[in-house]
Amino acid sequence: MNLESLSTDLTTDPRFPGRAVDPELGEEVKTSRRIRVVLVDDHRIVLDGLRELLSQDRRIRIVGEAMNGREAVELVRKELPDVVLMDVVMPDIDGIRATQMIKAEFPQVTVVGLSMFGDEDMRQQMLQAGACAHLGKDVELTVLLATLFGCVQ
Amino acid sequence: MWYYRNQTETLKRDVWNDLNAIADLKVSQISEWRRSRLAEAKILAGVASREAALGRLILSEGRAGGLDRELLRTFRDNTQAEKIVLVSREGRVVESVPAGIRQVSQSDLQLLERCFTERKVLFSDFNKDPSEDIHLDLFVPVTDPTKRDQALAVLVLRLDPDDYLYPLIQSWPRPSRTAETLLIRREGDSVVFLNELRHRKGTALRLSFPLTQQSLPAAHATVGAETTMEGTDYRGVSVLAVTRQIPNSPWALVAKMDQAESYAIAKQMAKVTGFQVFLLVSTLFLAFALLLAQKAIQIRNRERQAKIEYRELAKHSDELQRLTAHLDIREEESRRISREIHEEFGNALAGARFSLLDVHGRIPDDHPELAERIKAVLAEQKSLIDQVRRISQHLRPPILDQLGLIPAIKWLADDFELRTGTKCLVSVQVPDGARRERPYGSTIYRICQEALSNVARHADSDGAQVLFSENDSGVVLEIKDDGKGFNLSDGNVSSIGIINMRERARHFGGTLEIITSPGQGTKVTVRIPLEKR
Numbered sequence: 044m045n046l047e048s049l050s051t052d053l054t055t056d057p058r059f060p061g062r063a064v065d066p067e068l069g070e071e072v073k074t075s076r077r078i079r080v081v082l083v084d085d086h087r088i089v090l091d092g093l094r095e096l097l098s099q100d101r102r103i104r105i106v107g108e109a110m111n112g113r114e115a116v117e118l119v120r121k122e123l124p125d126v127v128l129m130d131v132v133m134p135d136i137d138g139i140r141a142t143q144m145i146k147a148e149f150p151q152v153t154v155v156g157l158s159m160f161g162d163e164d165m166r167q168q169m170l171q172a173g174a175c176a177h178l179g180k181d182v183e184l185t186v187l188l189a190t191l192f193g194c195v196q
Numbered sequence: 197m198w199y200y201r202n203q204t205e206t207l208k209r210d211v212w213n214d215l216n217a218i219a220d221l222k223v224s225q226i227s228e229w230r231r232s233r234l235a236e237a238k239i240l241a242g243v244a245s246r247e248a249a250l251g252r253l254i255l256s257e258g259r260a261g262g263l264d265r266e267l268l269r270t271f272r273d274n275t276q277a278e279k280i281v282l283v284s285r286e287g288r289v290v291e292s293v294p295a296g297i298r299q300v301s302q303s304d305l306q307l308l309e310r311c312f313t314e315r316k317v318l319f320s321d322f323n324k325d326p327s328e329d330i331h332l333d334l335f336v337p338v339t340d341p342t343k344r345d346q347a348l349a350v351l352v353l354r355l356d357p358d359d360y361l362y363p364l365i366q367s368w369p370r371p372s373r374t375a376e377t378l379l380i381r382r383e384g385d386s387v388v389f390l391n392e393l394r395h396r397k398g399t400a401l402r403l404s405f406p407l408t409q410q411s412l413p414a415a416h417a418t419v420g421a422e423t424t425m426e427g428t429d430y431r432g433v434s435v436l437a438v439t440r441q442i443p444n445s446p447w448a449l450v451a452k453m454d455q456a457e458s459y460a461i462a463k464q465m466a467k468v469t470g471f472q473v474f475l476l477v478s479t480l481f482l483a484f485a486l487l488l489a490q491k492a493i494q495i496r497n498r499e500r501q502a503k504i505e506y507r508e509l510a511k512h513s514d515e516l517q518r519l520t521a522h523l524d525i526r527e528e529e530s531r532r533i534s535r536e537i538h539e540e541f542g543n544a545l546a547g548a549r550f551s552l553l554d555v556h557g558r559i560p561d562d563h564p565e566l567a568e569r570i571k572a573v574l575a576e577q578k579s580l581i582d583q584v585r586r587i588s589q590h591l592r593p594p595i596l597d598q599l600g601l602i603p604a605i606k607w608l609a610d611d612f613e614l615r616t617g618t619k620c621l622v623s624v625q626v627p628d629g630a631r632r633e634r635p636y637g638s639t640i641y642r643i644c645q646e647a648l649s650n651v652a653r654h655a656d657s658d659g660a661q662v663l664f665s666e667n668d669s670g671v672v673l674e675i676k677d678d679g680k681g682f683n684l685s686d687g688n689v690s691s692i693g694i695i696n697m698r699e700r701a702r703h704f705g706g707t708l709e710i711i712t713s714p715g716q717g718t719k720v721t722v723r724i725p726l727e728k729r
Binding site: 084086087093096159181 | 205451539543545546547548549551553554557558580581633
């Protein structure tokens with residue numbers, strides 16, 4: 044971490060804009076607003092990686108994980124999250140259909156699409172289904188976080 | 197570091213890795229094809245023997261009537277055989293499908309005799325008799341299970357390699373201008389080419405070279421070597437090649453690519469140079485080859501299944517429906533495999549990437565060297581993800597996906613020029629702010645590909661021209677040549693290629709028009725209407 048950035052009163056880790064740091068104590072300070080996130084992906088390894096990665100950011104709380112579109116819709120009904128991070132290609136009900144269902148029932152819930160390579164065709168379909176944004180899984184962390192927070196506001 | 201000094205060697209190794217994966221895939225496909233044919237024949241031997249015992253298969257001449265023919269037709273429809281001949285112990289043809297085959301081919305006599313005495317299913321090599329096309333034959337004994345005697349009769353199943361085997365050998369999993377696979381066998385002191393070659397026609401069973409020609413990869417393959425080598429191919433062009441034996445067969449295989457092209461590709465791929473990445477990529481390719489081989493077997497099974505179903509359908513349906521059903525299955529399969537590689541490999545890598553990013557974020561500040569190392573791994577990882585993307589896209593026309601229809605058409609024209617030495621002009625009229633989405637993109641692409649390949653094969657033309665225009669009301673694609681043309685009322689007009697193009701156009705509610713006559717060149721026009729935006 045860049046030491047000079049600590050010279051301001053309260054600054055943030057550039058890699059994790061949400062992790063507020065108190066310069067005196069060097070400890071993390073709880074921020075008041077945390078967004079509640081549901082992760083949806085049919086690959087366990089992706090879910091694990093995303094959960095660990097996103098839980099580092101103090102502004103984020105992962106409230107549930109689903110492995111297909113059907114589970115995702117049920118989970119949203121139960122948890123009513125702020126954001127659903129939604130994979131597209133999944134068995135049973137895919138991400139596009141699940142997004143339509145979620146947006147029809149809970150227009151206030153934000154969906155962010157996440158597919159392997161974020162190709163244009165898929166992006167268009169996800170946006171049409173009501174997703175706020177669509178990203179590829181090779182996304183940079185800063186972009187992922189910025190998109191999540193940008194969409195919730 | 198050492199690998200910078202040896203960059204050329206590394207590049208070559210990359211290409212060889214690729215060739216090795218493809219050669220392994222081909223070997224497993226061809227072996228699987230042979231195994232399936234033999235298995236099919238064994239089942240048929242049982243069925244035919246049972247039918248004979250029940251008196252439904254009449255084995256002596258002159259008494260067969262319609263009964264045998266009906267049965268033989270059923271046999272043919274459930275195998276890959278193009279013709280079936282029932283041969284009596286006296287060596288005479290009892291019945292055949294199609295009817296009218298009078299005698300057994302000269303080249304078959306020896307194996308036929310063995311089949312009678314050994315009562316075993318036998319597979320012939322590639323054969324060519326005067327006035328016949330190249331073929332392979334399966335010999336299926338019809339036996340009386342209660343007697344350990346000679347076979348009662350033999351069914352000869354004739355396979356046309358053009359139907360299944362040649363396409364299997366010739367297809368290359370990614371676009372390449374020079375890559376090809378050769379099937380070869382040894383005949384005395386020569387190596388004989390068994391399939392049609394990419395760069396020279398009319399070679400099957402005709403072209404041969406002495407085994408002593410050391411630089412020829414095929415010569416190495418024929419003497420049982422499985423190598424990775426640089427050599428000179430049948431045209432005298434420098435190539436990178438790998439050789440393989442096809443197990444349980446007299447055949448060997450060469451997968452090769454011109455050195456000039458391999459370097460171009462290798463250079464493209466060489467953005468990543470770390471040794472670790474090289475190892476990772478090799479592992480990935482190996483896994484990829486295994487996955488593909490497995491998938492290939494699945495495809496064969498499915499194709500076989502599909503073929504049986506599709507023949508069933510043919511009883512009630514017309515020629516066109518059969519054709520398109522079959523083609524669609526293949527397109528659909530390659531798209532599905534591409535997607536699976538994309539999903540399975542891609543997601544595993546993406547998941548690992550998220551975990552690495554997480555670890556990177558948790559490294560304490562007093563360990564900057566750890567953070568650096570994770571960063572390096574992350575960079576390598578990202579390039580692996582790109583590799584997976586590249587592999588999966590190569591299974592479909594990648595340029596179509598990456599750059600869209602118009603660059604893809606231009607690429608086809610370039611490719612045509614390169615292959616034929618004939619100039620091909622492309623003109624495109626697309627209004628500003630053109631459509632981004634072209635659901636008909638692959639249709640136009642494939643029709644253009646087919647039409648240009650017809651020009652290359654038949655037209656003998658001095659030039660070709662492709663016009664593509666698009667506006668709100670529709671799309672027009674025109675492929676023109678000033679070659680020798682043909683007579684539209686000729687039987688050739690129903691050729692598969694043309695039927696195919698027409699069906700593809702019709703799929704989008706479009707039409708295909710062909711204007712031609714002998715000596716007047718040919719113009720193929722596709723029109724696809726669009727709904728107003």
